[in-house]
Amino acid sequence: MVVRKRAAPPTPWSQTLAEPKIDDSAFVHSFSNLIGDVQVEANVLIAPGTSIRADEGTPFYIGEGTNIQDGVVIHGLEKGRVVGDDGQEYSVWIGKEACITHMALIHGPAYIGDDCFIGFRSTIFNARVGEGCIVMMHALIQDVEVPPGKYVPSGAVITNQQQADRLPEVTESDRHFAHHVVEVNEALRVGYQCAENQACITPIRQQLGKSIKDINQSDYRNSVTSMSLSSNIVAQVRSLLSQGYSIGAEYANKRRFKTKSWLTGGTFEGRADQ
Amino acid sequence: MPLPLIQPPSRSEVSIIGEVIIHEGAVVAPGTILQAAPDCRIVIHQGACIGMGTLINAYQGDIEIKSGAMLGAGVLIVGQGTIGQNVCLGSCTTVINTSIKSGTTIEAGSLVGDTSRQFPEKESASS
Amino acid sequence: MPLPLIQPPSRSEVSIIGEVIIHEGAVVAPGTILQAAPDCRIVIHQGACIGMGTLINAYQGDIEIKSGAMLGAGVLIVGQGTIGQNVCLGSCTTVINTSIKSGTTIEAGSLVGDTSRQFPEKESASS
Numbered sequence: 001m002v003v004r005k006r007a008a009p010p011t012p013w014s015q016t017l018a019e020p021k022i023d024d025s026a027f028v029h030s031f032s033n034l035i036g037d038v039q040v041e042a043n044v045l046i047a048p049g050t051s052i053r054a055d056e057g058t059p060f061y062i063g064e065g066t067n068i069q070d071g072v073v074i075h076g077l078e079k080g081r082v083v084g085d086d087g088q089e090y091s092v093w094i095g096k097e098a099c100i101t102h103m104a105l106i107h108g109p110a111y112i113g114d115d116c117f118i119g120f121r122s123t124i125f126n127a128r129v130g131e132g133c134i135v136m137m138h139a140l141i142q143d144v145e146v147p148p149g150k151y152v153p154s155g156a157v158i159t160n161q162q163q164a165d166r167l168p169e170v171t172e173s174d175r176h177f178a179h180h181v182v183e184v185n186e187a188l189r190v191g192y193q194c195a196e197n198q199a200c201i202t203p204i205r206q207q208l209g210k211s212i213k214d215i216n217q218s219d220y221r222n223s224v225t226s227m228s229l230s231s232n233i234v235a236q237v238r239s240l241l242s243q244g245y246s247i248g249a250e251y252a253n254k255r256r257f258k259t260k261s262w263l264t265g266g267t268f269e270g271r272a273d274q
Numbered sequence: 275m276p277l278p279l280i281q282p283p284s285r286s287e288v289s290i291i292g293e294v295i296i297h298e299g300a301v302v303a304p305g306t307i308l309q310a311a312p313d314c315r316i317v318i319h320q321g322a323c324i325g326m327g328t329l330i331n332a333y334q335g336d337i338e339i340k341s342g343a344m345l346g347a348g349v350l351i352v353g354q355g356t357i358g359q360n361v362c363l364g365s366c367t368t369v370i371n372t373s374i375k376s377g378t379t380i381e382a383g384s385l386v387g388d389t390s391r392q393f394p395e396k397e398s399a400s401s
Numbered sequence: 402m403p404l405p406l407i408q409p410p411s412r413s414e415v416s417i418i419g420e421v422i423i424h425e426g427a428v429v430a431p432g433t434i435l436q437a438a439p440d441c442r443i444v445i446h447q448g449a450c451i452g453m454g455t456l457i458n459a460y461q462g463d464i465e466i467k468s469g470a471m472l473g474a475g476v477l478i479v480g481q482g483t484i485g486q487n488v489c490l491g492s493c494t495t496v497i498n499t500s501i502k503s504g505t506t507i508e509a510g511s512l513v514g515d516t517s518r519q520f521p522e523k524e525s526a527s528s
Contacts, residue, residue, distance in 0.1 A: 031289045031307070048289050049307045049329065051281075070307050071329045071350070073281055102329055102350050103368075105279070119390075120350055120368050123279075136390045137368060138383070154388050177390055280454055280475045280492065283432065286414055303432050303454065304414045325475070326432030326454035346493070347432065347454030347475035364512065365454070365475030365493040381512045382475070382493035 018058065038062065041096075051075070057091030057108040066098045067182060074100075076108025082128060084111070095131065099182050113148060117178040122152075134174050280348045280365060283327040292316075292332070300324070300339075303347070310337075314354070325349060325365065346382060353387075419443075419459070427451070427466075430474070437464075441481070449484075452476060452492065473509060482514075 018037035026044040028034060034046065036054030041064040046052070050072045054060045057076020061084055062068065076091030084093035091108035094100065098112055103121040106112065110124045113131035118124060122139040129141060130148030137154040144158055150167040151174055158164050283305020292310030296302060299320035305327040310316045314332040318324065322339045325347040330337055335354025339345070343357045346365030353371035357363065361374045364382030372387030380386065415429050419437030423429060426447035433451055437443045438460040445451065449466045452474040457464055462481025466472070470484045473492030480498035484490065488501045491509030499514030507513060 031287075048291070048309070049283070049305070070309070070331065071281075071327070102331070102352065103281075103348070105281070120352070120370070120385075121366070137370075137388050138385050151391070153392050154385055154390055171391070174391055282453060286431070301416050301418060301434050301436060303416065303434050303456075305432065323434055323436060323456060323458060325434065325456050325477075344456060344458055344477060344479060346456055346477045346495070362477065362479055362495065362497065364477060364495045364510075379495070379497060379512065379515045382477075382495055382510045 018054070020054075036060075041066075044068070047072075054091065057081075059090055060092040060094075060108070061090050062094045063096040063098065063114065065096055066094055067100065069099070069101045069104075071103040072100050072106070073104075074106045074108075076110070077126075080109035080126065082109045082111040085114075099178065101181055117181070119154065119181075132170060134170050134178050281327060294318075297322075297341075303328070306330075319343075340376065355387075421445075424449075426468075430455070433457075446470075467503065480514075 020034050020036065020038040020040060022028060022040040023042045023044070025042045026040045026046070028040070028046040029048040031048035032046050032050040032052070034052045037059035038052055038054045039059065040046070040062045043065045044062050046068045047070040049070045050068050052060065052074040054076065056078050057080065060074060060076070074092055081089040081091060082093055084090045085095060092106055092110050094106070094112045095114035095116065097114060098116045100106060100118045101120050104118045105123040106118070107123070107125040109126055111128040112118065112124065113129060113133065115132045116129055117134045119135055119137040119139065121137060122135050123141065125142045127141045127143065128145040129135065130146055130150065132149045133146055133152065135141060135152040139152050139154065139156045139158070141152065141158045144161050144164040146152070146158070146164045146167065149170050151170045152158060152167060158167070286304040288302050288304065289307045291308070292312070292314065294308045294310055294316045296318045297320040300318045300322045302318070302324045303326040306324055307329045308316050310332040314334065315336040316330055316332045317336065318339045319341040321341040323344045324339070325345050327347055328345050328349045330351045333353055337351055337354060338356045340357060340359040342360040344361070345357070345363045346367065348366045349363050350368045351357070352369070355369065355371060355373040357374050358376030358378065360377050362379045363369070363374070364380055364384065366383045367380050368385045370387035374380065374386070414431035416434045418435070419439070419441065421435045421437055421443045423445045424447040427445045427449045429445070429451045430453040432454040434456045435443050436458045441459040441461065442463040443457055443459045444463065445466045446468040448468040450471045451466070452472050454474050455472050455476045457478045460480060464478055464481060465483045467484060467486040469487040471488070472490045473494065475493045476490050477495040478484070479496070482496065482498060482500040484501050485503030485505065487504050489506045490496070491507055491511065493510045494507050495512045497514040501507065501513070
């Protein structure tokens with residue numbers, strides 16, 4: 001299990017190089033980005049493609065057993081803090097057993113209570129979401145305090161306190177739905193651990209090579225295969241271009257291949273950025 | 275509903291976990307994450323085009339992206355299903371446990387296949 | 402003939418497939434996919450600005466992005482057509498088989514030129 005953590009880069013607003021504090025039992029996927037003063041408690045799962053950057057607003061707290069799914073972004077404004085359950089000030093506080101699902105954006109100052117569920121692509125910014133709340137997909141919660149145990153349906157935009165107070169209570173079926181999404185992630189967690197274990201991945205890779213050949217389906221639209229060249233040729237072409245040479249191309253149309261079917265593709269000028 | 279933001283990918287690589295088959299002619303942009311749970315597969319056919327920062331997560335079944343399908347930036351596909359030929363999914367679309375028929379166009383920021391409880395006072399983005 | 406190389410700083414994360422012409426003064430952000438089918442072309446003129454994660458797919462004709470056109474992040478352009486001079490396409494816009502006249506501004510998340518079958522329950526934002 002590779003835990004990749006990095007100190008925050010020195011910025012005009014933070015000269016300290018704080019490092020994340022990660023509990024040994026937490027799983028942080030190596031394809032995630034975790035920097036600055038972030039406290040990660042026991043049994044937290046941080047999936048690939050997440051970006052947790054305490055380089056502007058700090059610190060962040062991620063409570064025990066919480067699930068941070070793929071593509072989640074956690075960041076904070078330089079100003080503005082919330083009070084966590086321990087009485088300290090945080091830029092982002094996420095409680096115990098919470099589930100932050102795919103592509104959610106948690107932007108501090110933000111407080112997310114214990115057992116909360118934040119649905120796909122929802123945004124929490126400058127807000128407190130009380131314990132046990134369920135926020136569904138594509139929702140926006142900003143500048144409000146959502147009382148504990150509320151249900152925020154998909155697509156909702158909650159930006160004033162009256163709206164937040166009128167939200168319905170969470171029902172058993174909502175909880176069931178949320179639980180299912182968490183289960184999905186638990187299944188994938190096995191996959192992550194497998195992928196980081198070489199013995200486990202070899203048979204899959206071999207199978208993969210075989211199955212690519214089985215697909216012969218073609219489509220009128222994009223029958224151009226990618227024109228990749230070997231890295232050697234690319235390197236040579238680049239070095240020629242960088243010396244100021246121009247390159248001309250001539251090619252034959254495959255379908256109309258007969259005499260005089262060669263076409264001239266014009267010349268390419270060398271450019272430093274190519 | 276405000277459009278969700280496109281996040282620049284935190285990594286420029288493509289992350290592949292589990293049984294993922296990408297046909298040679300398919301294009302996959304940087305920052306894409308393709309992961310299949312055990313006993314599930316993701317198959318991306320020739321000529322499919324997967325936009326930047328897309329996330330595909332197969333669970334309890336396979337996800338198939340047919341030839342000529344175009345997925346805009348930041349698309350999220352979860353569960354199982356087939357994205358048909360020449361389907362055009364607008365950027366920031368979320369597809370949950372749903373198949374999309376060939377030739378369909380989905381507007382950017384749509385939410386497809388969400389079976390959670392709706393609240394009366396809201397405009398439904400889609401279902 | 403091994404020679405010292407100048408490392409390419411940009412363009413490394415832009416996938417270009419088929420006949421794509423990018424004029425010198427144009428800017429193409431990372432994560433972009435430019436894909437032209439056989440006998441089709443994509444031409445990006447000087448001063449055009451292509452946002453992050455944009456996906457352009459030319460088929461059955463050419464796609465031309467005229468000078469000064471600005472495409473936001475996550476724009477999708479499919480089929481054929483011309484994006485005129487100084488056109489401003491908001492982020493996440495989808496343009497299908499349509500030309501946009503010079504100087505036009507299109508709101509973010511719009512769907513332009515969709516004549517295909519709609520996904521049943523979707524609301525269309527504009528056209």
